[in-house]
Amino acid sequence: MNRHNSGKIERKKKASSGGKTPKPTIFLLGFLLILVGVFGVLYNPSNSTDDAVSWDVSESGTLSFHQREEPVFTAQEIEDVYFPESSDTLKLISFESKGDKVQSLLRLPANYNSSSSGSPGIVLLPGATISKEAEQGLAVELxxxxxATLTLDQRNLGGVNTEKDIELFKADIEPVEYSMVYDALKAIDVLAVQAEIDPKRLAIIGESNGGRFAVLACALEPSLKGVIGISTSGYGTEEIDPADVDDSEKYRFYRSIDPDTYLFTLPPSKFVLIHSFNDTVIPHEMALKTFALAKEPKAMYNVTEATHGYTGSMSPYLKKELALLLN
Incomplete structure (x- = not known):
């Protein structure tokens, strides 16, 4: 551009704006526009990764996730201070899920090397308030x-705040309970790629609230051979007529976290419940209703202790069903 043409442009600017804009101001405005553009590209939700915005809920209340990325994790063999008399190998595994690091313990049976195809594996979800360390008693039994077991530290140690999650759901923000289900799915991915594990022989077990997440995870991951729920049940939303619900979005959210919603999608994975007639937290009647909704293949076993969670009397049933599922 020559100086003459440049002068004409400047005069047009003067005529239209009434004054000349200082060059530093022009440069500053240009820089700000570029900065805003870059910010928009970096923080545009449409550019989010799989672990950020990756969930949907159908009108009927069924949760689904987009395709999961390859698992990213670190593994370190550690001393088994929880059961030092055991000959098991124990590893601390930290894996990525939803932008967070989930801590877990991988327990490998002492004889896992005896099988050339690898050991059958179980993702183990503790009940609310129970850490991965406190769940090692059941892990040792298994x-x-x-x-082999991969036991998670669930978010909030398995505790849920349903009312807060409803607020997030209505705001199109992922509820924490959805993230907890996703953590279980990522744990399955992590377990499947361990060199000591046979990825074709995997199942999931959950106690209490962990059992609810286990059912959802099994329904969303068809590679699992089955799910075993210990002292758990659905929430009973199947019994509610949608026409009687004042808040349809609240109802849809409750449906999406209710194991009962997913029972019809479980087969051919097997559904197993082990419950006490005298459970002190989740009434036996609730477990019976959930079991009645489940499709074959399924099985239910009952014990009598007035307690909640795994007991030694459940061991024969657990052993029987795992042999059917994974051997």
Missing amino acids: SKMGY
């Missing part, structure tokens, strides 16, 4: 039966 190890004695010949099964």
